[in-house]
Ligand SMILES: Nc1ncnc2c1ncn2[C@@H]1O[C@H](COP(=O)(O)OP(=O)(O)OP(=O)(O)O)[C@@H](O)[C@H]1O
């Protein structure tokens with residue numbers, strides 16, 4: 001069982017499994033106050049099918065922007081984003097996202113908010129209620145089915161948003177600081193839950209977080225981004241099998257190093273900091 | 282103090298203080314004698330006129346006429362206002378074409394249309410209904426437009442993520458998100474329709490209604506009847522407004538309470 005889950009994705013050249021993301025020379029700029037401002041520059045990233053990749057980086061370095069591009073909400077970019085070889089230009093049920101703000105519809109109950117994700121899927125109508133109930137249970141919100149978002153706490157709403165993104169079982173799930181609003185205890189629990197879901201669904205996941213420990217605990221790789229303009233500073237491979245032991249010494253060592261990287265002077269040449277662990281870039 | 286205020290009957294009682302003081306002042310004016318007394322009928326004669334109107338007179342048919350005129354006007358003007366407001370917000374070229382015209386029309390006070398409508402459709406009940414509908418139309422139109430135009434992008438994006446069709450987007454996002462403002466428009470529309478009903482009844486004097494009775498009473502110099510009509514108008518208007526607010530609260534139960 002475990003071994004099956006741990007099986008590394010097929011090497012290049014093998015028939016493409018689903019959920020492979022390829023980003024090439026991605027460049028994105030916004031016009032702010034009449035002047036163009038580069039937000040993402042030269043992003044190159046390959047994510048294997050079924051891989052869990054974490055992204056960490058300073059506030060404002062373009063993490064949410066990157067996810068919006070990948071999910072297809074904004075097609076005004078240079079470079080290429082391909083999912084399973086197909087260029088991303090619009091949204092699709094293949095790609096799910098948990099937004100940084102939960103974005104539940106205030107006018108719908110929790111249950112309705114989750115069920116709407118299934119509206120245009122081919123899940124038979126008769127099964128939908130059950131799937132919704134299962135996912136509500138999964139994020140520990142049973143009993144709140146009929147609650148409106150204003151009656152939920154921030155963390156509960158965030159968990160509901162996770163459930164909404166999970167019901168469609170997308171090939172690629174993007175998570176933008178999904179656990180930001182949770183207390184330490186719930187956070188650990190939802191992290192474990194997320195890890196379990198990822199291992200059973202074997203979908204590709206890309207998660208932005210400010211919590212380096214979380215990034216390392218869940219990620220096969222951690223992408224460290226640098227600001228102004230947003231670019232990838234380093235990609236750290238976390239070569240530990242899942243499910244992981246939080247106390248693993250490697251996780252702690254990598255954490256210190258990523259933190260040092262994140263707090264390094266912005267002008268410092270990035271090759272001065274040498275990271276052990278297996279580096280890809 | 283707050284606990285006291287939260288009791289509903291106490292709040293109702295507090296709400297009655299100002300009208301009560303007003304009535305006392307009124308009665309004092311009526312009894313002061315002289316030229317004053319003519320304009321201030323004593324309360325007992327107002328009470329007698331009420332009984333007279335209610336039992337033998339036209340009070341209840343009047344109430345029914347004014348009410349049905351206001352509500353049909355609201356239904357017609359409100360429906361058109363919502364439909365056009367929503368359409369203009371979703372399809373901006375329509376807004377660009379119609380906006381200047383509508384803004385210009387809105388500058389003419391409602392009663393300003395009466396002479397023209399009189400020539401077109403005569404000075405009958407049809408004209409009254411048109412004026413009432415027009416008065417309900419504009420507030421509903423403007424608020425519905427603002428409501429739909431102001432729907433937050435982030436909600437529309439959720440619809441995009443889950444592959445909503447245009448109809449789903451409309452039914453599940455735009456309409457409910459705009460609902461608070463649409464209902465505000467309807468509430469204002471109701472108030473305007475009510476005012477326009479009374480006013481057009483007074484001016485045209487056809488088809489029955491509280492305004493028609495006011496106008497007749499004025500010709501017959503029956504201050505007491507005018508007062509009864511005014512009091513009934515106020516009470517009835519207040520009541521339907523309250524009912525409407527209840528309905529609004531029910532429809533918007535998903536909103537966090539303001540207090
Ligand atoms: N719609 C927009 N128009 C103009 N500029 C934008 C827009 N969205 C984002 N930006 C700019 O892009 C930059 C990156 O924003 P983004 O939200 O991607 O940052 P982030 O890394 O997600 O930050 P945080 O960790 O605080 O969420 C910011 O400088 C922001 O000003």
Ligand SMILES: [Mg+2]
Pocket residue numbers: 063064065100176
């Ligand atoms: Mg962000």
